[in-house]
Amino acid sequence: MIDPSEPYEVQIAKQAKIIEALINRAERGHEVGSTAYSLFQSAIALQAEVWEKTKDLEKALDTLGRASSELEIAYQAQERIQRNLADAMVAMEGGFALFSEDRLQVCNAQFRRLLPDLEPLLKPGLAFDDYLAAVNTSRYLVQTSGERDATRSRVVAPASGPVGARFSSFVMELRNDRWFQISYRQTSSDNIAVLQTEITDLVRENRREKDRLIDQQAHLLQAAFDHMALGVCTFSSAGELLIHNERFGELLGIPLPLLKKGTRFQRLVEHLERHEILGRTSRRKDLAGWFKALARGETVQQRFRRRDGMSLDLRLHALPDDGFLVSIMDVTAETEAAALLERRVQERTAELTEVNRLLQIHAAEQTKIEGDLRLAKEAAEAAHTSKTRFLAAASHDLLQPINAAKLYLSMLTETVEQPGAREVVSRLNRSFTSIETLLQALLDISRLDSAGAEFNVTSFSLGSLLQGIAEDLAPLAAEKGIDLTIVPSTRWVTSDQRYLMRSVQNLVVNAIQYTERGRVLVGCRLAGGRLRIEVWDTGIGISEKDQARVFKEFTRAGGGKGTGMGLGLSIVERACRHLDHPVRLVSRPGHGSMFSIEVPLAVPGPDSAFENPAVEAMPEGNLDLIVLIVENDADELHAMTQKLESWGASVLAAASTAEAVALMQEIGTPPDILLADYQLDEDDNGIETIRTLRALAGVEIPAVIISANRQREFLRLGNEMSFAVLTKPVQLVRLRALIDWKTRSRVA
Structure with a gap:
């Protein structure tokens, strides 16, 4: 019946009405009449209810009293704050106004008196935008066009935004040269506080300072003018x-x-x-x-x-x-200097003209000299190219008779029994070996010096290379009584196999030649990502002054001791320089020397198809094979035929591809192996012979090309067509081993 949220006055009034209704009900019950006992019982119940309501009323009155006290305290605090605000506004030097919810709440007297024509409008409830519009139209503002426009452009309403984020300030010029700054800011309670501050003294002081500075600058400028x-x-x-x-x-x-x-x-x-x-x-x-x-x-x-x-x-x-x-x-000095300069320029121009004339004469002479030098260079290059072509072409013709002579000498060695004759044959063998060595050295130097030197850089194992060197040079070391030790190696390297073998071979030969007694040791040593092939000897050694020139042509250490023409180390230097293989020399006179070649290491892989097999001693027994020889040189063909027949082979000799085809058709079966010279008469060659005979037979006939040609393209074809390569002059031990290796599957 009573809502606790209602004001205390309303609750008290309702309780009074309830009490009054209960009393009236009690009185009416007494008039109706009843027994004395029931009346007494009603009076007791009514009294209990009156006591209960009285207690509630007392509580309500107590609560109302406390609320009234708190309300009184709040009223007093509000009055105190209003008095303090009024005192602060009166004490302020400038005008102040407070707008709440964009409506004027309060302002001080200074704020009202700034613009007298606005004073009737400055009453509580004035909208803030209306106040700004009234300021813009006040007749007390200076009406000069520039300043007036500037004032209008600045007096604008604050833009909407977050609380406390709106602020503006602008300067107004009033009549009688008075200046005010009006600024407004939005407070944290979303009110707008407006301040009016007179800055007349500040503006006038700035103006006086500006005039003073202008006058000072004028004096300084005039002083500068006067001293310029x-x-x-x-x-x-x-x-x-x-x-x-x-x-x-x-x-x-x-x-x-x-x-x-x-x-x-x-x-x-x-x-x-x-x-x-x-x-x-x-x-x-x-x-x-x-x-x-x-x-x-x-x-x-x-x-x-x-x-x-x-x-x-x-x-x-x-x-x-x-x-x-x-x-x-x-500009008198400048003019005189310019005139002097002009005279000097004219004089210098005349000198330069004369010098230029002399230079032109000299240039013409220089051009003529350069033309002559160019012609001489072209002639030298043509001669060098002709020499290279001549040596390349002559190598085959030069090696042909040497190869034939070595074959005949080999047969003489086996047939001659008289001691005197055997000595002559042995000397002839050594003479032809020297000729072959010198010719190979000259050909190697010619190839390495040519502009188009070709290298066949591959990855291969050093095992067969070192073994071949050991077998080739063991007789030479044994003849001098030198202990030649070559440590085997299974490392793989990247290089040109032929030139690397030639370089190491030259170092070993050089070590044997300059070692009177002791030993020569060949081994490999790891050096980071490279492998160093070292050749040690206990020879005479090389002096420090000779170490810088031993790699030049026709140079021999030790005062001219030893055999040969001094070309071996020159070939090593040229080949290793082209292949980017560093060569090192360490030597002490009387104690020996150490030469080394560094080559890049490679990942192990399968052997190359054209790599020669490991060479052992000359096999014994008859060579029970049909061998077809194709050679255009009659002497060499005869010598090779005689040698193979002495080994027990059945030899078919042909001078061209056509004769080889006729012989194979005549016997009705392909040969067991084909030995062909690369360079035949006219356009015929050994590769064409292999291709033709294999096509005619329908099988891959084992083949060996015997030639002085070592070009990369030639070796690539050997790899593709599966034929072996032997260079002239032929070493009979290698030839016999190669024939056995190529025909091993057929014999089996």
Whole structure:
């Protein structure tokens, strides 16, 4: 029946009504009548209810009393805050107003008196936008167009945004040279506080300081003008003199009465013309052209010479206010220097012209010399190319008879029994071996010196290379009583197999030749990502002065001891330089030497298809095979036939591919192996012979090419067509081993 949230006055009134209704009900029950006992019982119940309601009423009255006290305290605090705010507003030097919910709540007297025509509007409830609009239309603001427009542009309503994020400030000029700054800011309670601050004294002080600085700068500028070596004078847009310095009058010889403010520029020109101060070159008719140029924004410059010989440089510059500035400078020293420079330039030009003429003559002579040198170079290159082609072409013809002679000597060695004859044959063998070695060295140097030197760089194992060197040079070491030890290696390297073998072989031969007793050791040592092949000997050693020249042609260490022509180390240096294999020499005279070649390591892989098999001792027993030989040199063909037949082979000899085809068709079966010279008569060659016979037989006949050709393309074809390569002169031990290796599968 009673809502606790209602005011206490309302709750008390309702409780009073309830009590009154209960009393009336009790009285009416007594009048109706009943037994004395029931009346007594009703009175007791009514009394209990009255006591309960009385307690509730007391509590409500107590609560109402406390609320009234708190309300009284709040009223007193509000009055105190309002008095403090009023005191603060009265004490403020400037105007202050507070807008709540964009409506004026309170302002002080200074705020009202700033603009008297706005005072009737400044009442509580005035909208903030209306206040700003009224400020913009106040008649107490200065009505000058620029300042008025600026004021209107600044007095604007605050933009909507977050609380406390709106702020504006602007300056207003009032009549009687009074200045105010009005600023407003949005407070944290979303109210707007407006402040009016008079800044008249500050503006006037700034103005006085500005005038003082302008005057000071004017004095400084005039002092600078007066001390300048350059004469300066400014004129207004009407051509009237404004300011000048003393130097201007001194340079032009103009009297001081003429150099007063307001003197027209034309009058100064007339004075100069009348007294011919600038000679006869200054004429009034030039003025029109000068002013037209200034109107176009150009700078007028003209040079004059005074009667006393002084040179003056006159310049006219346009100014932003349509006036112009005249500057004049003494350029006598510059003019004389320019004249002197011009004379010197003319003299120097004449000297340079003569030098240029001599240089042209020299250049013509130089061109002729260069032409002669070019022709000589071309002739030398042609001769070198011709020499290279000649050596390449002659190698086959030179090696053919050597190969045939070695075959005949081999047969003589086996057939001659008389001691004297065997000695002669042995000497002949050594002589042909020396010829072969020298010829191979010359051919190697020719190939390495040619511009188109070819290298077949592959990855291969050093095992067969070192084993081949050991077998080739063991007889030479045994003949001198030298202990030759070659440590086997299974490492794989990347290089040109033929040139690397040739280089190591030359180092070992060199070590054997210059070692009288002791041993020669060949081994490999790891050096980072490379492998160092080292050749050690206990020979005579090489002195320090000879170490720098032993790699040159026809150079031998040890005072000329040893055999050979001194080409071995030269070939090593050339080959390793082309292959980027560092060569190192360490030697002590009387103790021996160590030569090394560093080569890159490679990943192990399968052996190359054309790599020669490991060579063992000359096999014994008959060579029970049908061997087809194709060779265009009759002597070599006969010698090779005799040698193979002495091994027990059945030999078919042919001079061309056509004869080989006829022989194979005649016997009706392909040979067990084909030995063919690469270079045959006319356009015929050994590769064509292999291709033709294999096509005719329908099987891959084992084949060996015997030639002096070592070009990369030739070796690539051998790899593709599966034929082996033997270089001339042929080593019979290798030939026999190669035949056994190529025919092993057929024999099996």
